[in-house]
Amino acid sequence: MSAKSRCCIVGAGAAGLCALKYALEFGMEAVAYEKCNEIGGTWVYTEQTTDGFAAAEDVHSSMYEGLRTNLPKEVMDFPDFKFPTNMRESYILASDVLAYFQAYAEHFQLLPHIQLQQEVVRVRPQHNKWEVLTLDLQSNSFTTEIFDYIFICNGRYATPSYPQTEGIDLYKGHKIHSHVFRKAESFKDATVLMVGAGRSGMDITHHIYPFAKRIYLSHHLQQKPPITDFMPNVIQKPVVERYTADGAIFKDGTQASFTHIIFCTGYNLTIPFLSADCNLHVHDNLVYPLYKHCINIYHPTMCFIGLPIYAYPIKLFDMQTRFVMQYYSGRLQLPSTADMLADTERDLAERRERGLPRRKAHLVGERQFDYYDELAALTGIDNIKPVIKNLSKICSGKFLYELQNYRKTAFKVIDEENFVQFKLDEV
Numbered sequence: 001m002s003a004k005s006r007c008c009i010v011g012a013g014a015a016g017l018c019a020l021k022y023a024l025e026f027g028m029e030a031v032a033y034e035k036c037n038e039i040g041g042t043w044v045y046t047e048q049t050t051d052g053f054a055a056a057e058d059v060h061s062s063m064y065e066g067l068r069t070n071l072p073k074e075v076m077d078f079p080d081f082k083f084p085t086n087m088r089e090s091y092i093l094a095s096d097v098l099a100y101f102q103a104y105a106e107h108f109q110l111l112p113h114i115q116l117q118q119e120v121v122r123v124r125p126q127h128n129k130w131e132v133l134t135l136d137l138q139s140n141s142f143t144t145e146i147f148d149y150i151f152i153c154n155g156r157y158a159t160p161s162y163p164q165t166e167g168i169d170l171y172k173g174h175k176i177h178s179h180v181f182r183k184a185e186s187f188k189d190a191t192v193l194m195v196g197a198g199r200s201g202m203d204i205t206h207h208i209y210p211f212a213k214r215i216y217l218s219h220h221l222q223q224k225p226p227i228t229d230f231m232p233n234v235i236q237k238p239v240v241e242r243y244t245a246d247g248a249i250f251k252d253g254t255q256a257s258f259t260h261i262i263f264c265t266g267y268n269l270t271i272p273f274l275s276a277d278c279n280l281h282v283h284d285n286l287v288y289p290l291y292k293h294c295i296n297i298y299h300p301t302m303c304f305i306g307l308p309i310y311a312y313p314i315k316l317f318d319m320q321t322r323f324v325m326q327y328y329s330g331r332l333q334l335p336s337t338a339d340m341l342a343d344t345e346r347d348l349a350e351r352r353e354r355g356l357p358r359r360k361a362h363l364v365g366e367r368q369f370d371y372y373d374e375l376a377a378l379t380g381i382d383n384i385k386p387v388i389k390n391l392s393k394i395c396s397g398k399f400l401y402e403l404q405n406y407r408k409t410a411f412k413v414i415d416e417e418n419f420v421q422f423k424l425d426e427v
Helices: 014-025 054-058 094-107 199-208 313-328 337-353 365-379 386-395
Strands: 006-010 029-034 114-116 118-126 129-136 141-147 149-152 174-177 191-195 214-218 234-237 240-243 247-250 255-257 260-263 281-283 286-288 302-304 409-413 419-423
Touching: 006 014, 006 141, 014 029, 014 094, 014 149, 014 313, 029 118, 129 149, 149 313, 191 199, 199 214, 313 365, 386 409, 386 419
Parallel strands: 006 029, 006 149, 029 114, 149 302, 174 260, 191 214, 191 260, 214 234
Antiparallel strands: 118 129, 129 141, 240 247, 247 255, 281 286, 409 419
């Protein structure tokens, strides 16, 4: 890689900022394109909302009023830029996270290299380089630029996913995806069906229960004991069998009527700007073929930052970017195409043996630290500090079992291996 190598970063959320920072550190001429009018990606709160499923995709951010993180900030920072030391809370407001990313960008002088309100329309390979077509959303004009490397950092939370359940078209009440949920008081005196008990489903339930008349939480979890310390007006239900005009019949044969549905059912991974000649298949949340879930095997000067799910996102972004830069800098050589393909097939086969569907081909979850170990072993980059793994044993799953109280616990990292925890009202 020469000092004049040009690098394009798609997106200026946390992953894009991380990629931009390292590209500049490694001597690249780098630019990040961001279609919104500020940096921060999904952490940018906007009042923009919508009715109707199709229009939900036009809403950029899934942040809602009063959102606090479901992970402690101690596992959410970049290794070379910490959260302010005067923040006692561990589970912080989304606005605090956004301010942190803005401070990160300012500290590493990234802002001059970011072009806002620039939508990437098409990316295609051209003579061992990348042709990137962008649309200026202010002037409505198109520009084409050529780059040596490209980082795809556009995130996973743009296209809401909905279950294809019988009778949904018959239901006459209000229905939205969690992507466009904004204010809890909008559900005052409502009877709500919450579909899904993941992080968003549990947290939105916690937000609206003081306002809603009743909440039915429909999920397929089989936890024993039953999940969380639920409020009196929250009733757990199994998966919906079919919908009716004013409610639903559940798998156990019980029925319920409700005025609103909130689908907390995740997202479909979409990367609409990739041309066919990028030699990638994006289907059912799998991007194929990628080496170690990030490098395009057939065009290895393209990489993806942030595809693995159920990981600590900031740690993931930093590890993946440093991993990739070992190859893009010329310090290391990638394996052959055949070897990278064989490695990817072994990974997919192992997931199938564990019973994971295609939609979870990029899932790391509890194995995220094995993934970080692998990236570090292959390239010699610094690994995640042991204290992060130790913290994960304490804070994982708290949103399921201690929904009302887990954010009252705070943590303080003592050194690379140790931390202390305390209740906020104890200090």
